[in-house]
Amino acid sequence: MQGFIISLIIFTSIFALFGLGLNLQWGFTGLINFGHVAFMTLGAYTTVLLSVQGVPLPLATLVGALVAAGLGLLMGFATLRLRTDYLAIVTIGVSEMIRLIAVNEGWLTRGTLGLQGFPLPLASLNPTFPVRIVMLLLITAIVALGYRQLWRSLRQTLKKLPPEAIVPITVMALGYGSSLGLLLVGTGWAAKQLKPLLPAWGLGCLLLLALTLIGYFYIGLAQRLTKRRPQWSTGLMLVSTSALAVCGLWIYGIAIDAIYHYEKSPAKTGLMVISVAILALIYWGLEKLVRSPWGRVLKAIREDEEVTKALGKNVFAYKLQVLMLGGAIAGIAGALYSWQLTTVYPDNFPPLVTFDAWTIVVLGGAGNNAGTLLGSAIFWAYYNVTRFILGDIVPLDDARLGAFRIMLIGLLLMVVMVWRPQGILGKKEELTLGQ
Amino acid sequence: MGNEMGNEMGHETPETQLEVQPLLSAIDLCKSYGGLRAVDRVSIQVPSGSITGLIGPNGAGKTTLFNLLCNFAHPDSGQVTFDGAPIHTLPSHQISQKGLVRTFQVARVLSRLSVMENMLLAAQHQTGEKFWNVWFRPGQTQKEERQQREYASEILASVGLSAMAQSYAGALSGGQRKLLEIARALMVRPKMILLDEPAAGVNPTLINQICEHITQWNQAGITFLIIEHNMDVIMSLCDRVWVLAEGQNLASGTPIEIQQDPLVLKAYLGQ
Structure with a gap:
């Protein structure tokens, strides 16, 4: 269980980082990048190849990030005049090119044989007690800062509500959420019991029927509740945030325990500390950036390039900076990804990875860094939870189950888009304004 | 204001204007789109501290001229001088940084x-x-x-x-957007603002307000070049007016002269 949670934290951090790069490019600047995985591939391969040659890991990672930034620069120059769809086509082409180079240039990348046995960070470390304490404090500080921010945003939401409404909407949301959760868990449990008894098609039909009924009833209920009390969705937000906060504390406890017993799985624990620290650092840096005059120019470019030019901003230079910075961040994510996988194959970087990042960013809300973190957490929690649970419930073999999980992600995305087109943390006003 | 020196009735040649060093001057600008000569050897001078008008029928090339002045479109030939230095080779953001700011025909916020x-x-x-x-x-x-x-x-x-x-x-509403766009141009602390139809689609009260603001800012030292179809606005604000038709210079002079110019009457004002 502990190993599972640790790897969940690592994956979440890596993809949050990866998504932050895309969010900077698309969410803030409006550059449609369908080849984000190219930066990750370059970062991963550069770091690993250099570290195999004996270059120290921090330096190798830095060079990896720089190489990824270099690709951003190239892409930027090549697409000087391109916008929207055309830029998207070029980026997807570049990412496939990078992957095919990784497949075919065997002298450099060992092609499809892949790279294994490369150095991992902090893997052979057996930290002394003070070092462990420092790690604990670091993680604790990051978590504490995270909770402070969560608390602040919660308080702001609460301030907007009339005080007498808080209790009823919380109760409503609590009832709604917990009864829905119980029903779903109950259905899952029942299906698990029935699985040996019923033929596959029978169970499938029953499951579909049950889910349709539950879905129909709860969507109708949600609509009626919205009519009676429009703020109740805020209550839903409050309840889920609190649930998330409690969940976060539990995960924090596990992480703390893992650091305390560092020697049990040094490579993973070390990687967890590193990824969380890097994520926190980059998140902080980006938040500062997007709230600065620099970030304001990016948002202006997203809204209207010509106006931004007319106001004396060098739009091209900003686009280059964004492609490079987003690329470098994805490059760092690539290095972490290779350490998490401990082997690197070209197949680790299919175009699908780019779209995972898109799912994360869209789910959380474009142009919102905290949303990207949340999106990544939901994405990976879903991905891992379904891997264990769905197998017991759904009458499908493993290969089909994999496809089925991806279908469900699509469905989740659709539900979010219908319910909150702006993403979970996005601002609704921004969506309705348009031009 | 009130650069009414060197006025002769009818058409002036650019040379007479050069006595007063203009803040912005364009000489023989040309721009073709395919076979269409959108702007054909157009010259224009805007004296420092003036409010200059630019009128002409729809499709006369007024907005294209604005684009050429700010290098939003690159002129095929001709040159633009602003504040004593050529600017037609500069990228448009540097032109704004030099203090020449434009607004757009449809307010773009x-x-x-x-x-x-x-x-x-x-x-x-x-x-x-x-x-x-x-x-x-x-x-x-x-x-x-x-x-x-x-x-x-x-x-x-x-x-x-x-x-x-x-x-x-x-x-914001349409009128407020216009105001915001002009206010935003001021925020650049420019020497000169190019206004593309500031009164289009705006109610009469707000038009008056906008005109007052323009006069006020002009007194504070900002030069204006204004494209406008509303003749009241042109007449009340402008020191000089340039008229374009079919991509070419048609006339220039004081508002009164322009209103009486037979060529302008025929091409633009009707009757």
């Missing part, structure tokens, strides 16, 4: 930025616009930001948009 952010964006040479400065010179960045915010509030107050400062620019 940055919808998902607040009104205040729209204003702050327009300030030039901000320390915090370089991303390393955001981390390494946060103090300077914040200080400038405070100053710009004060200046922006003043301008917003003068155009009556103070109450909207924190709302999204996309939530």
